[in-house]
Amino acid sequence: MLCLPFQALAAPPLPENASRFLQDHCFDCHDGPDGEGGFDLNSLNQDLTSPASLGKWSRVIDRISSEEMPPADTDQPDPADAQDFVQDTTDWVTNFQKETFSKVGRVRSRRLTNLQLERTLHDLLAIDLPLANQLTDEQRSSGFNNLADAQPMSHFHLQSHLTVIDTALEYAITKITNRSAPRPQNLNAQKLCRVNPRSRCREPEMLDGKAVVWSSGVTFHGRLPSTIANESGWYRFRITASSLNEPETHGVWCSVRSGRCTSGAPLLSWIGAFEANSTAQERVFEAWIPKDHMLEIRPADATIKRGRFQGGQIGTGEGTPQNVPGLAMHSIVMERIYPAGTAAATQQQLLGELESEVTQQEIHLSPNTTQKDLERQIMEFANRAFRRPVVTSQIQPFLDLARAGLNAGEKPFDVLIACYRGILCSPRFLYFFEPVGKLDDFAIANRLSYMLTNSMPDAKLLKLARENKLHDKSVLHEQTERLLREYGELEFLTHFADQWLDLVDIGFTEPDRKTHRDFDPIVQNSMLDETRYFLHDLLKHNAGVSRLISAEHTFTNSRLARYYGIDGVAGEKIQRIDLERTSNRGGLLAQGAILKVTANGTNTSPVLRGVWVSERLLGKQIPPPPENVPAVEPDIRGAKTIREQLQKHVSDASCAACHAHIDPPGYALENFDAAGRWRTTYSTSRQKRKPIAIDPSFTMSDGQKFSDFQQxxxxxxxxxxxxxxxxxxxxxxxxxxxxxxxxxxxxxxxxVEQTADSNYGMRSLLHAAIASDIFLSK
Known part of the structure; x- marks a missing residue:
C-alpha cells in the first residue's frame, strides 16, 4: 500500500498567553462579522488541519510580527508581549505540523506529472514519441503542476494513462519490427513550389530558380505539401534560403511551423525562426511531425511591409510588382531521425537477454524461452520501472499472469507485453514511493532526478543508491552538478521557470493587433528565450539573487532587440548583451515574457502585476479579498486614470492592508504595456488627443518612496x-x-542563511535546498 488511512491529529489548545494577547489587543477591532478588514477573530478556530484556518493563523502571526497589526493609530502592545505571542503561536503551529509530518509525512502520495510520465517511458523503452499531450490536463496549484494535493485521480486519468501505456508499448514494438531506414528527401526549389504555376494558391511560386514566399497576411502562405510526413516521427530539416527585398536595417525574419495547413485544421505548431539575408544560408531544425502534417515557412515579421492578395490565394507574379520582402528557398533536406536511439536499443530495453526473432510483422521469442527466463526479464523490467529494487512478493501478480498465459498456450512475447502493461499501470510505477521520515537512498535518487531532469534516475544514480551513498552531502552535491551538466541546466530551468514564473501561460492571451502592431510570434518566442537564457546565465555563474532584479545585461536577438528599441544587436541567435546604465531593461521585471503573462493582452492592471510580483518574486502571499467586501467594483465615477481608480478602491480599509504590498510593484511596472514595450503615456481615444502621462511613483509598505521603475x-x-x-x-x-x-x-x-556569504548565490541556494532536511524527508 502506498498510503494508509490516518486519523487526523487534534491540535492542542492555543497557549493561554497567546489567547490573552488576542483578547487584549485584537478583539476590539475584530469582534464579529463586521470586524475591520473583514476579519472576525471569533471565526478563527484552532483546527490546524484545516488549510483555511491555518492560513488565517499564519497571517495573524505575520502581521503582528511585522508590526502591521495592531494599527499604528491604536494602542500598541508591549513589544515583549508581541514577541512572546509570535513565539508561542509559531511554536504551537510548528510543533503540531511536525508531529503530523512524523505520522504521515510532509508530502502525501505524489504521482508523476504528464511530462515525467512521458520521459520515464522514453527512458524505459528507448522511444521518443510525444505522450504528455495525450494525458488528461493537469491542475496547477501555486503555479506548479506537480503538487501532491492537486493531483486527483479520476476514471478519466486512469483511462488516459492506460491509453498512453498501450501507445508507448505499441510504438516500441513497431520500432523494433520496422527497421527500414528511409533515405533523406532532397527537395529542390521545383519540388517545393506549387504544382501548377498558373493556379492561385498558397504554396511558393518559382522565381529565378527559387521557391518564393512573400510577406503577406494570407493564412498558410508558405505551406509545403512536399514535406508532408508519411509517418509520425522526429524529422530533421536542413533549410537553405535567402531573402528578397530585405529592409535596409535588418533581414527578413521568418517562422517555421507545422500542421495540416487547412481551414479544417488551422492550428500550427511552433518549430523555430530565422533571419534570412541576401546570402543563402543553411539552417537546421528538428521537430516531431505527426503523420500528414507539413511545414509552413514564411516571412513573419510584423514590422515589414505586407503584400495584398485577393481571395486568400496568391497567383504567380502577383507579389513581385508590390516590392514586398520575401523568402527565397533554395532547397530543403528532410530526414527521419531517432533521438531515443536505434531499434536495437529499444529491443534491448524491451527484451534484455531473451533470444528472439524479429520479422516485419512481429517479434517471436525463442522456443527455448522458459518460464524462469520470462520471470527473470519481468523482474529486471520491474526494477527499472519501479526505480528501486523489488522483491518477488511485490510483483507476484505479474509472475502469476505470466505463468497462466504460458499454461494457456499464449505466445511468450504476448505474455511478456501483458506483464509489462500491468507493471506500467501499477501504483509503484505511477507514484513516488517515499517512506515516512527520512528518505532512503532510492527515494532521494528519484526526487533529485525528477526535479532536475523530469525523468527516472539514470544508472549512475541508482548505483549510488544501491551503495547507500546519497545521504553523503558531498556525493549529493556531485550528483546535482553531474545531472545539470549531462542533462542540461537550461532544460531544468526551462521547466522550472515555466511554472514558477507562469511562462507556460504566455500564449494564453493575444495582444490586440490595433495597439500592438509590432508584436508577432517571433517576438513572443524570443521573449521566452530571453528569460530562460538569463536564468541559465545566473545559475551557471552563481550570481547573487539580487541580479534577478537588477542585472545590467539581458539575452536577445536582433528581432527582440529591435522590438525593445535596443540598438547594435545583429544576428538571429540569442546572445548576451550588456545594457547601458540608463536602460529600462535588465532583470526579470523588465523582460517581455514576464510583462506579457502579467497582463491580459489588451491593457495592464497594477493589481494583477502587483499580486504576481508579490507572490512569484517576493514570497509575499496575498490572501483573497475579505469576505465582507462585495464582489462588485467600488464606485470609481470621476476617476480618469488607473491610479485614481485604485485610490478610490483602496480607500476602503478592508483593502488597504493588502494593497500596501500590491500597489508598489503594480504602479512601478505601469511603464510597460501589455506586450512588454516601454511607454511613458497611456494610449487614449482619438477624441482625447492629449495623452495621459504615466506616474509610476509610490511608497513601499515599509515607507520608502520611489519615483520611477529604476528606483x-x-x-x-x-x-x-x-x-x-x-x-x-x-x-x-x-x-x-x-x-x-x-x-x-x-x-x-x-x-538562506547558509548562502549569505555568496550573496545568496542562486547555485548555492539550489545546492542548499537539495541538501536540506525538507528535501531529504517525506
Missing part, C-alpha cells in the same frame, strides 16, 4: 533576503511536490 527595482535588489527566501521556497516546492508549510519556515531561514 523601485533598486529598492527590491537592495534587500536580497526576501528574494533568496522566495527562490529557495519555489525550488523546494518544485522539488518535493508540496507547498511550503508553516513548519518549514525555520528550515528555510537556515538554508
Amino acid at each position: 523601485f527595482r533598486q529598492l527590491i535588489a537592495d534587500n536580497p533576503e526576501p528574494l533568496a527566501r522566495n527562490f529557495c521556497e519555489k525550488l523546494i516546492t518544485y522539488g518535493t511536490g508540496s507547498d511550503i508549510q508553516f513548519a518549514d519556515r525555520r528550515e528555510i531561514k537556515k538554508i
Whole structure:
C-alpha cells in the first residue's frame, strides 16, 4: 500500500498567553462579522488541519510580527508581549505540523506529472514519441503542476494513462519490427513550389530558380505539401534560403511551423525562426511531425511591409510588382531521425537477454524461452520501472499472469507485453514511493532526478543508491552538478521557470493587433528565450539573487532587440548583451515574457502585476479579498486614470492592508504595456488627443518612496533576503511536490542563511535546498 488511512491529529489548545494577547489587543477591532478588514477573530478556530484556518493563523502571526497589526493609530502592545505571542503561536503551529509530518509525512502520495510520465517511458523503452499531450490536463496549484494535493485521480486519468501505456508499448514494438531506414528527401526549389504555376494558391511560386514566399497576411502562405510526413516521427530539416527585398536595417525574419495547413485544421505548431539575408544560408531544425502534417515557412515579421492578395490565394507574379520582402528557398533536406536511439536499443530495453526473432510483422521469442527466463526479464523490467529494487512478493501478480498465459498456450512475447502493461499501470510505477521520515537512498535518487531532469534516475544514480551513498552531502552535491551538466541546466530551468514564473501561460492571451502592431510570434518566442537564457546565465555563474532584479545585461536577438528599441544587436541567435546604465531593461521585471503573462493582452492592471510580483518574486502571499467586501467594483465615477481608480478602491480599509504590498510593484511596472514595450503615456481615444502621462511613483509598505521603475527595482535588489527566501521556497516546492508549510519556515531561514556569504548565490541556494532536511524527508 502506498498510503494508509490516518486519523487526523487534534491540535492542542492555543497557549493561554497567546489567547490573552488576542483578547487584549485584537478583539476590539475584530469582534464579529463586521470586524475591520473583514476579519472576525471569533471565526478563527484552532483546527490546524484545516488549510483555511491555518492560513488565517499564519497571517495573524505575520502581521503582528511585522508590526502591521495592531494599527499604528491604536494602542500598541508591549513589544515583549508581541514577541512572546509570535513565539508561542509559531511554536504551537510548528510543533503540531511536525508531529503530523512524523505520522504521515510532509508530502502525501505524489504521482508523476504528464511530462515525467512521458520521459520515464522514453527512458524505459528507448522511444521518443510525444505522450504528455495525450494525458488528461493537469491542475496547477501555486503555479506548479506537480503538487501532491492537486493531483486527483479520476476514471478519466486512469483511462488516459492506460491509453498512453498501450501507445508507448505499441510504438516500441513497431520500432523494433520496422527497421527500414528511409533515405533523406532532397527537395529542390521545383519540388517545393506549387504544382501548377498558373493556379492561385498558397504554396511558393518559382522565381529565378527559387521557391518564393512573400510577406503577406494570407493564412498558410508558405505551406509545403512536399514535406508532408508519411509517418509520425522526429524529422530533421536542413533549410537553405535567402531573402528578397530585405529592409535596409535588418533581414527578413521568418517562422517555421507545422500542421495540416487547412481551414479544417488551422492550428500550427511552433518549430523555430530565422533571419534570412541576401546570402543563402543553411539552417537546421528538428521537430516531431505527426503523420500528414507539413511545414509552413514564411516571412513573419510584423514590422515589414505586407503584400495584398485577393481571395486568400496568391497567383504567380502577383507579389513581385508590390516590392514586398520575401523568402527565397533554395532547397530543403528532410530526414527521419531517432533521438531515443536505434531499434536495437529499444529491443534491448524491451527484451534484455531473451533470444528472439524479429520479422516485419512481429517479434517471436525463442522456443527455448522458459518460464524462469520470462520471470527473470519481468523482474529486471520491474526494477527499472519501479526505480528501486523489488522483491518477488511485490510483483507476484505479474509472475502469476505470466505463468497462466504460458499454461494457456499464449505466445511468450504476448505474455511478456501483458506483464509489462500491468507493471506500467501499477501504483509503484505511477507514484513516488517515499517512506515516512527520512528518505532512503532510492527515494532521494528519484526526487533529485525528477526535479532536475523530469525523468527516472539514470544508472549512475541508482548505483549510488544501491551503495547507500546519497545521504553523503558531498556525493549529493556531485550528483546535482553531474545531472545539470549531462542533462542540461537550461532544460531544468526551462521547466522550472515555466511554472514558477507562469511562462507556460504566455500564449494564453493575444495582444490586440490595433495597439500592438509590432508584436508577432517571433517576438513572443524570443521573449521566452530571453528569460530562460538569463536564468541559465545566473545559475551557471552563481550570481547573487539580487541580479534577478537588477542585472545590467539581458539575452536577445536582433528581432527582440529591435522590438525593445535596443540598438547594435545583429544576428538571429540569442546572445548576451550588456545594457547601458540608463536602460529600462535588465532583470526579470523588465523582460517581455514576464510583462506579457502579467497582463491580459489588451491593457495592464497594477493589481494583477502587483499580486504576481508579490507572490512569484517576493514570497509575499496575498490572501483573497475579505469576505465582507462585495464582489462588485467600488464606485470609481470621476476617476480618469488607473491610479485614481485604485485610490478610490483602496480607500476602503478592508483593502488597504493588502494593497500596501500590491500597489508598489503594480504602479512601478505601469511603464510597460501589455506586450512588454516601454511607454511613458497611456494610449487614449482619438477624441482625447492629449495623452495621459504615466506616474509610476509610490511608497513601499515599509515607507520608502520611489519615483520611477529604476528606483523601485533598486529598492527590491537592495534587500536580497526576501528574494533568496522566495527562490529557495519555489525550488523546494518544485522539488518535493508540496507547498511550503508553516513548519518549514525555520528550515528555510537556515538554508538562506547558509548562502549569505555568496550573496545568496542562486547555485548555492539550489545546492542548499537539495541538501536540506525538507528535501531529504517525506
